[in-house]
Amino acid sequence: MAYSEKVVEHYENPRNVGSLDKNDPNVGTGLVGAPACGDVMKLQIRVSDAGIIEDARFKTFGCGSAIASSSLATEWIKGMTLEQASAIQNTALVEELNLPPVKIHCSVLAEDAIKSAIADYRSKREKIAAIQK
Amino acid sequence: MSASIQIPIYMDNNATTRVDPRVVEAMIPYFTEDYGNAASRSHAFGWAAEQAVEKARDEVAAIIGASGKEIVWTSGATESDNLAIKGIAHFYRDRGNHIITANNEHKAVLDACKRLEKEGFEVTYLTVQRDGRVDPQALAAAMTDKTILVSVMLANNEIGVINDCRAIGEIVKARGAMFHIDAVQGVGKIPFNVDECKADLVSLSAHKMYGPKGVGALYVRRKPRVRLTPMVDGGGHERGMRSGTLNVPLIVGFGKACVIAQEEMAEEAKRTFALRERLRLGIEARLTDTYINGSMEHRLPGNLNMSFAYIEGESLLMGLKDVAVSSGSACTSASLEPSYVLRAMGVEEELAHSSIRFGIGRFNTEAEVDYVIDLVVSKVERLREMSPLYEMVKEGIDIKSIHWAPH
Secondary structure: OOOOHHHHHHHHOOOOEOOOOOOOOOEEEEEEEEHHHOEEEEEEEEEOOOOEEEEEEEEEEOOHHHHHHHHHHHHHHOOOEHHHHHOOOHHHHHHHHOOOHHHHHHHHHHHHHHHHHHHHHHHHHHHHHHHHO | OOOOOOOOEEOEOOOOOOOOHHHHHHHOHHHHOOOOOOOOOOOHHHHHHHHHHHHHHHHHHHHOOOOHHHEEEEOOHHHHHHHHHHHHHHHOOOOOOEEEEEOOOOHHHHHHHHHHHHOOOEEEEEOOOOOOOOOHHHHHHHOOOOEEEEEEEOEOOOOOEEOOHHHHHHHHHHOOOEEEEEOOOOEOOEOOOOOOOOOOEEEEEOHHHOOOOOOEEEEEOOOOOOOOOOOOOOOOOHHHOOOOOOOHHHHHHHHHHHHHHHHHHHHHHHHHHHHHHHHHHHHHHHOOOEEEOOOOOOEOOOEEEEEEOOOOHHHHHHHOOOEEOEEOOHHHOOOOOOOHHHHHOOOOHHHHOOEEEEEOOOOOOHHHHHHHHHHHHHHHHHHHHOOHHHHHHHOOOOHHHOOOOOO
8 A cells, every 4th residue: 555645754753742741630542542543542632721722642453544544633632722632633633634535534543532532631630620629 | 783674665465476587487488489279279379378277287286286187277266266165166056055164264264254155055153262273173173064164274364374174174064065175375384295194175275385476276075076167168278167268478487497496495494484483583582572373383383473461553564664564454455444364363353453464574684684583573552652551551550440431
């Protein structure tokens, strides 16, 4: 299969590979996919008190398109509000990376990873708020 | 590291092989000088072509211990497999309707059997053992009075695992069924003899043994005589079993490839085995969590099929772009399912997704193997650093304990 230049570029130079402290109250972690299906993405965000995504990190088990999708996702969401990041659609990733139809599930997984990280962050904050009350 | 390496490196010799220059040389005159139709009986062009075809027939027969009269030319192994399986099923259907094969056979065999199922035949797909081999006792147990054909491969195309065709042949013939062997991956690399295996039909292909693509053969036993219903009707070529004008240059090339393979087999097997072991040991010395798929004891000398835990095969192939190898990962196929050959022997899906097949052949060198070891090790390490699974394992988390959501 021939890869688009952008997929190859992200594969060769992935942005934001790594991990944030998952116990940090300002960090939200999303872990989506399944090893048996051939792709697992972990995407993490650190959110400022003002609700801005200050930092994002990913680790991905998957094909080049899955790595590129998660790399691009972390790049995009840095600096966004949670609402803006929640609004990212997989189709935007498909378009930017020129993913062929057989690789669309990679972009869906990246969208899920963003939403899952945001949901994790929000549930953490709710728990903290509940304790503080 | 040697400076003599040429990039990209071809290490996918189970898929196809480079045509040996000696084979090309033998073929050339039959394009431009002796270009007659081998079926033309009335002039010298035809006689020269026919003579070349008959010489090649003997050469191909010799490598499997057969007579030239038992060789039917085809377009390749897919046609040979189809002709053997459908041809026998259709000719002997009044004797029974049961066929036995294995679940890790080539698609040409499996899909031919599936077609016959639609016509009312019953097919048993034996589950191979954990090492990828057919269990002869399981085969014996599956045979019935209705069994007319058993089709088992000599060596598997993905994992290189060699079946015990002698033991299988004994069982099949004791029950009076026909025995077909898809011997494409083994012939030319390991000794094989149709009588020792009691084979009735054997599929062969030129391009897996340094011959040209587009030509194959089906061995059809003469004593006792094996008959089959042809798929292609026409001029009655090839004893009526496969009509069509013979492709003389390709057939000549196939014959030459067999002569070379037979002469050099012992030495070549030793050399490719040494290179394969150098590759395996070189990788295993530097990486943890690698797994060999299939028996190491009963395996083609040049084949290595290895899974690299925690990384996905296609992403590794992307990193190995200077090396031609293949992966059992789903992502390399359109189906999104990982290799059915690996699944057939019980390899877990995540390891099937992580598999790479290396096929070392006649033209590979030690310097190439060393280059591939370095490249594989560095790319696997890089991808593991990027893998959430590897991170979890290092943290002591059992990946299997996690409730993953299939997607």
